[in-house]
Amino acid sequence: MKGQRRGQIMAAARRLFAERGMSAVAIADITRAAGLSVGAFYLYFPNKEELLRQLLEETGRTLRHTLAAAFQLKGSPLDRFENAGRAFFDKFCNGQRDMLVLILRESVGANADIEEQRKAIFQLLIDDVVGAITRVSGRRGRATSRRAQVVAVSLLGMLERVAYHYYIWETGSKDRRKVAEEALAFIRAGLGSVLREGN
Amino acid sequence: MKGQRRGQIMAAARRLFAERGMSAVAIADITRAAGLSVGAFYLYFPNKEELLRQLLEETGRTLRHTLAAAFQLKGSPLDRFENAGRAFFDKFCNGQRDMLVLILRESVGANADIEEQRKAIFQLLIDDVVGAITRVSGRRGRATSRRAQVVAVSLLGMLERVAYHYYIWETGSKDRRKVAEEALAFIRAGLGSVLREGN
Amino acid sequence: MKGQRRGQIMAAARRLFAERGMSAVAIADITRAAGLSVGAFYLYFPNKEELLRQLLEETGRTLRHTLAAAFQLKGSPLDRFENAGRAFFDKFCNGQRDMLVLILRESVGANADIEEQRKAIFQLLIDDVVGAITRVSGRRGRATSRRAQVVAVSLLGMLERVAYHYYIWETGSKDRRKVAEEALAFIRAGLGSVLREGN
Amino acid sequence: MKGQRRGQIMAAARRLFAERGMSAVAIADITRAAGLSVGAFYLYFPNKEELLRQLLEETGRTLRHTLAAAFQLKGSPLDRFENAGRAFFDKFCNGQRDMLVLILRESVGANADIEEQRKAIFQLLIDDVVGAITRVSGRRGRATSRRAQVVAVSLLGMLERVAYHYYIWETGSKDRRKVAEEALAFIRAGLGSVLREGN
DNA sequence: TATGAATGAGAGTTCATTCAT
DNA sequence: TATGAATGAACTCTCATTCAT
Numbered sequence: 001m002k003g004q005r006r007g008q009i010m011a012a013a014r015r016l017f018a019e020r021g022m023s024a025v026a027i028a029d030i031t032r033a034a035g036l037s038v039g040a041f042y043l044y045f046p047n048k049e050e051l052l053r054q055l056l057e058e059t060g061r062t063l064r065h066t067l068a069a070a071f072q073l074k075g076s077p078l079d080r081f082e083n084a085g086r087a088f089f090d091k092f093c094n095g096q097r098d099m100l101v102l103i104l105r106e107s108v109g110a111n112a113d114i115e116e117q118r119k120a121i122f123q124l125l126i127d128d129v130v131g132a133i134t135r136v137s138g139r140r141g142r143a144t145s146r147r148a149q150v151v152a153v154s155l156l157g158m159l160e161r162v163a164y165h166y167y168i169w170e171t172g173s174k175d176r177r178k179v180a181e182e183a184l185a186f187i188r189a190g191l192g193s194v195l196r197e198g199n
Numbered sequence: 200m201k202g203q204r205r206g207q208i209m210a211a212a213r214r215l216f217a218e219r220g221m222s223a224v225a226i227a228d229i230t231r232a233a234g235l236s237v238g239a240f241y242l243y244f245p246n247k248e249e250l251l252r253q254l255l256e257e258t259g260r261t262l263r264h265t266l267a268a269a270f271q272l273k274g275s276p277l278d279r280f281e282n283a284g285r286a287f288f289d290k291f292c293n294g295q296r297d298m299l300v301l302i303l304r305e306s307v308g309a310n311a312d313i314e315e316q317r318k319a320i321f322q323l324l325i326d327d328v329v330g331a332i333t334r335v336s337g338r339r340g341r342a343t344s345r346r347a348q349v350v351a352v353s354l355l356g357m358l359e360r361v362a363y364h365y366y367i368w369e370t371g372s373k374d375r376r377k378v379a380e381e382a383l384a385f386i387r388a389g390l391g392s393v394l395r396e397g398n
Numbered sequence: 399m400k401g402q403r404r405g406q407i408m409a410a411a412r413r414l415f416a417e418r419g420m421s422a423v424a425i426a427d428i429t430r431a432a433g434l435s436v437g438a439f440y441l442y443f444p445n446k447e448e449l450l451r452q453l454l455e456e457t458g459r460t461l462r463h464t465l466a467a468a469f470q471l472k473g474s475p476l477d478r479f480e481n482a483g484r485a486f487f488d489k490f491c492n493g494q495r496d497m498l499v500l501i502l503r504e505s506v507g508a509n510a511d512i513e514e515q516r517k518a519i520f521q522l523l524i525d526d527v528v529g530a531i532t533r534v535s536g537r538r539g540r541a542t543s544r545r546a547q548v549v550a551v552s553l554l555g556m557l558e559r560v561a562y563h564y565y566i567w568e569t570g571s572k573d574r575r576k577v578a579e580e581a582l583a584f585i586r587a588g589l590g591s592v593l594r595e596g597n
Numbered sequence: 598m599k600g601q602r603r604g605q606i607m608a609a610a611r612r613l614f615a616e617r618g619m620s621a622v623a624i625a626d627i628t629r630a631a632g633l634s635v636g637a638f639y640l641y642f643p644n645k646e647e648l649l650r651q652l653l654e655e656t657g658r659t660l661r662h663t664l665a666a667a668f669q670l671k672g673s674p675l676d677r678f679e680n681a682g683r684a685f686f687d688k689f690c691n692g693q694r695d696m697l698v699l700i701l702r703e704s705v706g707a708n709a710d711i712e713e714q715r716k717a718i719f720q721l722l723i724d725d726v727v728g729a730i731t732r733v734s735g736r737r738g739r740a741t742s743r744r745a746q747v748v749a750v751s752l753l754g755m756l757e758r759v760a761y762h763y764y765i766w767e768t769g770s771k772d773r774r775k776v777a778e779e780a781l782a783f784i785r786a787g788l789g790s791v792l793r794e795g796n
Numbered sequence: 797t798a799t800g801a802a803t804g805a806g807a808g809t810t811c812a813t814t815c816a817t
Numbered sequence: 818t819a820t821g822a823a824t825g826a827a828c829t830c831t832c833a834t835t836c837a838t
Contacts, residue, residue, distance in 0.1 A: 017259045021308055022224065026832060027229025028800095037799045039836085048833065106316075108307035109220055115304075119368050126364075126371075150361065150381040158353040165325075165352045166255075169318055172325075172352075173345045182349040189390030204822085226808065236824045241809070403801085406666025419706055421620065423829060435803045440830065495627045500660075503712075506705035507618055513702075517766055524769075544770045548779035551769075552755040562748065563723075567716050570723075570745045570750075580747035588787030623811060625821095634820045636815085727800065 008034040008043045014026055014055055022052065037109030053117050056107050059099040064128060066091045077136040080190055081155075082184050088159050089180040093167040104164050126152045137195050147150035150162045158187060205243045207233040209257070212250055215301035219307060221251065228331040252316050252381050255306050259320035263327060265290045276335040280390055287358050288325040288379040303363050325351045336394050350393055355387055402450060404442045406432040408456070411449055416520050420450065451515050454505050457497040458519035461524060464489045475534040479589055480582050486557050487578040491565040497530035502562050524550045549592055556585060605631040611652055615695035619649065619703045633726045650714050653704050656696040657718030661725060663688045673731040678752075679781050680789055685756050686777040690764040701761050725747045734792050748791055755784055 012034035016025045027048055033043050045051045070087030071080050093100050102122070107114050130145070137148075162183045165171055173179050186187035211232035215224045226247055230240050231239075239340050244250045269286030292299050302320070306313050328351035333339070361382045364370050372378050410432035412424045425446055429439050443449045468485030469478050491498050501519070504511050526543035532538070535546075560581045563569050571577050609631035613622045624645055628635050642648045667684030668677050690697050700718070704711050726749035727742070734745075759780045762768055770776050 021310065023310075027834085028832080038801095038834090040797080042799070043836070054385075075355065105308040109304040109309075109806050110221070111220065119370065146374075147381050148376065149371055150378055151385055153361050153364045154382055154385050155358040158358040158365075159356070160360060161356025162349065162352050164356075165321070170293070171318065171322065172348055178345065179349055182346050183353055186353050186389055186393065188351055189392035192387055193392060195383065195386035197306070225806080237809085237826095238824055239822075241811095242822065247808070361801080409648040409652065419708065422708070425829085436805095436829090437831080438801080441801065444628055448828085466775055503706040504828070507702040508706075509618065509620075517657070517768065520762070521768065543811055544772075544775065545779050548759065548776055549783055551759050552780055552783050555756070555758025556715055556751040557755060560750050561720070562754075563750045569716065569720065570746055573743075580744050581751060584748055584751050584791065587790035588783055591786035591790060592783065624813085625811080635813090635822095636820050637818080639813070639820070 005036065005040065008036070008057070009041060009044055009051070010055055013051055014098045014102060017052070017055070017106045018101040022110060049111060049113060052107065052110065055102060056114065056117045056121065059096075059103045060117075060124065061134070062096060062099060062122075063088075063092055063103070064124060067125070068128065071132060077195060078192055079186055081132070082188055083101055083182045085159060085187055086180065089163070089167075089176070089183075093163050094176075097167065100163060101168060104160060105168060122156070125156060129155060147194075151191070154198060155191070158183065202238070204235070208235070208240060208243055208250070209254060212301075213254055213297045214253070215256070216305050217297040223283065242256060248312060251306065251313055253311065254301055255313065257321065258302045259323065261295060261298060261314075261333050262287075262291055262302070262320075263304045263323060266324070270331060275386055276394060277391055280331070281387055284358060284383045284386055285291065285379065286361070288375070288382075289365075292362045293375075296366065299362060300367055304360060304367060305339075321355070328354060332393075335366060346393075350390070354386060354390070357382065403432075403434070407434070407439060407442055407449070408453060412453055412496045412500060413505050415450070415453070416496040420504045434525070441554065446509060447509065450505065450508065450512055453500055453511065454519065455492055456513050457494075457501045458515075458522065460494060461486075461490055461501070461519075462496060462522060469530060475593060476590055479530070480586055482577065483557060483582045483585055485583075487561070487565075487574070491561045492574075495565065498561060499566055502558060503566060520554070523554060529552060531592075544593075549589070553585060553589070556581065556595065600780055601745075602633065602637065605633070606638060606641060606648070607652055607655070610648055611695045611699060614649070614652070614703045615698040619707060644711060646708060649707065649711055650706065652699060653711065653714045653718065656700045657714075657721065659684075659693060659696060660689055660700070660718075661721060664722070666775070668729060674792060675785055675789055678729070682756060682781045683777065683785055686760070686764075686773070686780075690760050691773075694764065697760060698765060701757060702765060719753070720742065722753060726752060730791075744791075752784060752788070755780065 009030060013025070013030045016029055016033060027041050028038050032053075033040050041051075045054070066087050067084045070091075071084040073080065073083050075083065103118070107118050109115070126149065130148045133148045133151060134140070134145070137144075162179065166173070166176055166179050208229060212224070212229045215228055215232055226240050227237055229250075230237050240250075244253070265286050266283045269290075270283040272279065272282050274282065302317070306317050308314065325348065326393075329344070329347045331349045332350060333344070361378065363380050365372070365375055405426060411423070411428045414427055414431055416465055425439050426436050427516045428449075429436050431490050439449075443452070465482045468489075469482040471478065471481050473481065477547065501516070505516050507513065528543070528546045531549060533541075533545075560577065564571070564577050598754070606627060610622070610627045613626055613630060624638055625635055627648075628638050636647075661683050664681045667688075668681040669679050670677065672680065700715070704715050706712070723746065727745045730745045730748060731737070733744070734741075759776065763770070763773055763776050
């Protein structure tokens with residue numbers, strides 16, 4: 001019951017934030033879209049910021065699960081990274097566009113607490129990727145760990161900006177499938193050289 | 200004279216925006232910091248948004264010049280890309296932190312017109328990189344052009360997120376110099392494989 | 399309930415506008431006088447201008463009803479015109495002084511949209527009078543219609559300036575009753591000659 | 598020299614006020630149109646309000662002279678009134694449209710001091726007409742004087758609203774010449790009955 | 797639980813007026 | 818005389834949050 005109402009509010013907010021931008025959406029817009037009263041909002045969220053924080057948390061969870069699930073699949077190490085990347089484009093960018101916009105655009109620079117949440121999400125994602133790289137390469141050590149972290153950050157940056165460019169701005173090539181494959185190939189090349197190296 | 204006052208306002212705004220975030224800074228805060236009256240602001244800018252737009256434009260210009268200047272230097276193609284990347288970290292991220300924050304954090308999702316300006320800046324940067332890749336690899340064709348573009352977008356994404364992670368959030372390794380070198384090495388690897396390929 | 403608050407605001411605004419003049423009255427003055435907060439104003443009116451527009455509309459309605467009701471009464475054609483004129487002075491100028499000031503002074507030259515509303519009100523009043531003249535005189539034709547219209551405009555002008563002079567400025571003779579009767583007699587003389595003519 | 602500058606300012610202001618409305622015209626607009634600096638304005642006028650006051654004074658003077666000059670011409674009493682009315686439409690409404698707008702629209706409800714000036718102008722005009730009526734009818738006495746005053750006020754009201762309707766709003770019949778003649782005929786009828794009466 | 801009218805601090809913007817040059 | 822950059826009070830409007838019902 002309570003979860004249901006909360007869910008309605010979050011869904012409406014997610015859509016409106018992605019559509020019009022956070023600051024252009026008032027609480028009243030959200031509750032109107034969700035079919036309840038302004039007062040009800042404060043029964044489920046202490047304030048507007050907390051709503052965004054939870055939306056972001058949910059987005060982070062969804063994104064991690066999407067990537068992790070794809071990474072589980074059988075295959076060579078590089079295949080598994082590629083699968084995760086493909087899932088990002090196919091499942092997340094295409095299937096959860098509102099979340100994509102939320103995490104890449106609307107939550108950026110919103111406010112200090114939100115930024116903290118964003119940071120936490122990215123930290124988890126990076127840890128995931130660092131873990132994967134480490135397990136696959138089998139190497140250890142401070143320098144190696146730093147390298148793995150920088151690579152992880154870079155990989156996420158690539159996915160992020162390709163998504164922003166082609167899925168949010170919808171600039172450049174309209175054939176997203178091919179764009180995604182190019183990006184994945186490029187990532188594979190870079191990642192391949194990292195994993196190979198030192199062997 | 201006029202340019203001077205404008206400069207004072209822009210400098211104060213740049214600093215405050217980077218410090219507290221765009222929406223948390225009122226016109227009165229900016230003018231107070233710049234040692235002027237509220238009214239004076241409107242002598243130099245038609246409105247708050249236009250100030251941000253100009254700040255962003257300036258940032259884009261500075262960034263492009265920084266990268267282009269480093270790319271001009273003699274060396275192998277890969278060296279030149281590396282030089283540009285190194286200039287990004289050394290000159291831009293370190294030397295112009297406020298601008299870095301402005302373009303990567305504060306201007307994101309601020310509003311439709313600002314987003315347009317951001318898009319324009321990224322477009323120019325991408326075109327620069329695509330041009331560089333194309334001249335170096337000497338290949339042409341629609342598929343090649345799309346590949347070059349995706350690679351350019353990815354490269355920028357890597358630089359962007361590494362900068363955000365280590366220079367804005369200041370997360371992870373504190374040794375930015377080494378981080379930068381790791382990132383450059385990773386970029387070099389990916390780029391190398393792209394340029395080599397097909398020969 | 400909602401109508402009540404709106405009514406409070408309109409009443410306070412009507413009074414203050416008439417007292418101090420439109421442009422000298424801030425929203426905060428109105429809401430203070432109405433015993434509400436500034437924000438409440440915008441619950442009932444989209445902006446200040448719309449408040450004036452509605453006040454003007456209400457005034458136009460009241461004025462037309464006052465004149466029409468008096469004109470309905472039995473009597474010779476000239477008597478009926480005289481009754482309407484007398485109602486204007488007795489009922490409207492005396493009983494609704496704020497409205498009188500609003501339509502004759504405060505709404506003049508306020509702004510293009512308000513002027514449009516004023517024009518619409520006068521148009522209706524003129525059509526009413528033209529209709530009355532036409533029905534009474536029983537004549538038709540383009541020239542006659544123009545004449546009726548000019549006469550209607552003139553009659554309204556007489557009432558208007560007499561009201562402005564004696565009821566708003568309170569210049570000249572203080573005995574408004576006699577002034578009104580003089581004015582009505584003058585109108586009757588002019589109108590009589592128009593209606594008689596051509597028989 | 599001084600008068601010249603002042604004249605430039607007044608001419609520019611007169612035009613702009615009539616065009617856009619008093620409150621929509623800033624001092625800077627006026628001085629820009631007059632080809633001098635903002636500061637210069639305050640060399641010739643102590644403030645904005647005084648400018649309007651003087652503009653109004655000038656308008657009142659022009660109007661009185663126009664009417665008086667036409668009234669001087671030879672003819673029967675009624676002819677002389679008619680001549681004055683015709684001069685109002687031909688010379689003032691047609692020839693000095695900006696002044697017409699100024700006195701009938703822009704100065705209304707502008708502010709207490711301006712209203713005072715308007716009142717003074719109307720008082721003079723009324724006295725002129727009362728004087729004319731009295732000289733022509735040759736009667737005296739308090740009641741007669743009140744009647745003459747009410748008639749004078751009414752006459753001005755007729756002229757005023759006909760002017761507003763057909764020359765400012767440009768509503769109704771487009772043939773202003775005929776409209777003016779109708780109005781003059783109506784005035785003549787009313788006035789005729791007043792002058793005749795009691796003989 | 798649920799409502800939505802009410803609040804009021806705070807934002808951006810304007811512009812008559814001043815004054816150092 | 819003349820300039821026009823600078824001032825800052827004042828205004829309209831927004832919206833997250835509260836609370837009586």
